[in-house]
Amino acid sequence: MSERVESVILQCDGVTVDFDGFKAVQGMDLTLTRGELRFLIGPNGAGKTTMLDVICGKVKPASGKVMLRGGVDITRKREHQIAELGIGRKFQTPSIFPSLTVYDNLEIAMKQNRSVFAALRAKLRSGETDRLAAQLEMVGLQGKADWRAGGLSHGEKQWLEIGMMLLQEPEILLLDEPVAGMTDRETEKTGELLQHIRKTQSIVVVEHDMEFVRSFASKVTVMHEGRLLKEGSMEEVQRDDRVAEVYLGKRRDADASRSTA
Numbered sequence: 001m002s003e004r005v006e007s008v009i010l011q012c013d014g015v016t017v018d019f020d021g022f023k024a025v026q027g028m029d030l031t032l033t034r035g036e037l038r039f040l041i042g043p044n045g046a047g048k049t050t051m052l053d054v055i056c057g058k059v060k061p062a063s064g065k066v067m068l069r070g071g072v073d074i075t076r077k078r079e080h081q082i083a084e085l086g087i088g089r090k091f092q093t094p095s096i097f098p099s100l101t102v103y104d105n106l107e108i109a110m111k112q113n114r115s116v117f118a119a120l121r122a123k124l125r126s127g128e129t130d131r132l133a134a135q136l137e138m139v140g141l142q143g144k145a146d147w148r149a150g151g152l153s154h155g156e157k158q159w160l161e162i163g164m165m166l167l168q169e170p171e172i173l174l175l176d177e178p179v180a181g182m183t184d185r186e187t188e189k190t191g192e193l194l195q196h197i198r199k200t201q202s203i204v205v206v207e208h209d210m211e212f213v214r215s216f217a218s219k220v221t222v223m224h225e226g227r228l229l230k231e232g233s234m235e236e237v238q239r240d241d242r243v244a245e246v247y248l249g250k251r252r253d254a255d256a257s258r259s260t261a
């Protein structure tokens, strides 16, 4: 009986966010299980980014609860506490150090896990060197370890930042439009990377690129005007008339021109 309960890693119940009287999110529920790659979609202004902001502690809800691993109430915790508890957030613009090498960026990310004293000593232990090398390979940058991060392509910068997040060992990754501005090939590689990451971590992705969502989503949550509109497989979501009306319908033409199917 407890198996399903234990597999829940994040639970948002009745989250409402009030920006000076404007309810950006209204009574939103979201349950994420371990190893899930969840896509959060919906038209502009639906409240998707605000939900990520609530989960990572950047925005405090007026009401509702956010629970981590069943028993840890993170609703009122500060951003850094939530990060320490295992929730990593990646924003649209990469926050990397452009003048440092790819390797140095990863090394700095890894050291953030240490106590100040340990960080000051600044030498990676051998296990850490291995982990860093494995991370470089996982994000496909093993051939560019010595490159200045600022010289990477847009897609590569995003992967570097994902690699930096992963070195801090979050249990949940929150990604806001990770493939925005990427080439088709980069988008494909990002999808593969997310599939790989979900073997060990859970991921919530806010996304507008429907082709990408179709290719990589198993479960999709649709928001509209701050509320949960529909949740299910991409097929179920696409079949829903209300979704078609408020969201997919508006994009059908654009999608049709992108899709080869």
Ligand SMILES: Nc1ncnc2c1ncn2[C@@H]1O[C@H](COP(=O)(O)OP(=O)(O)OP(=O)(O)O)[C@@H](O)[C@H]1O
Pocket: 019, 022, 024, 042, 043, 044, 045, 046, 047, 048, 049, 050, 051
């Ligand atoms: N700090 C803020 N103060 C006031 N209103 C805000 C604030 N942040 C967001 N909003 C409003 O809340 C609503 C939800 O915004 P949010 O960014 O969460 O939507 P979204 O679904 O992520 O949209 P998009 O896909 O366009 O990024 C929008 O109407 C937005 O203008």
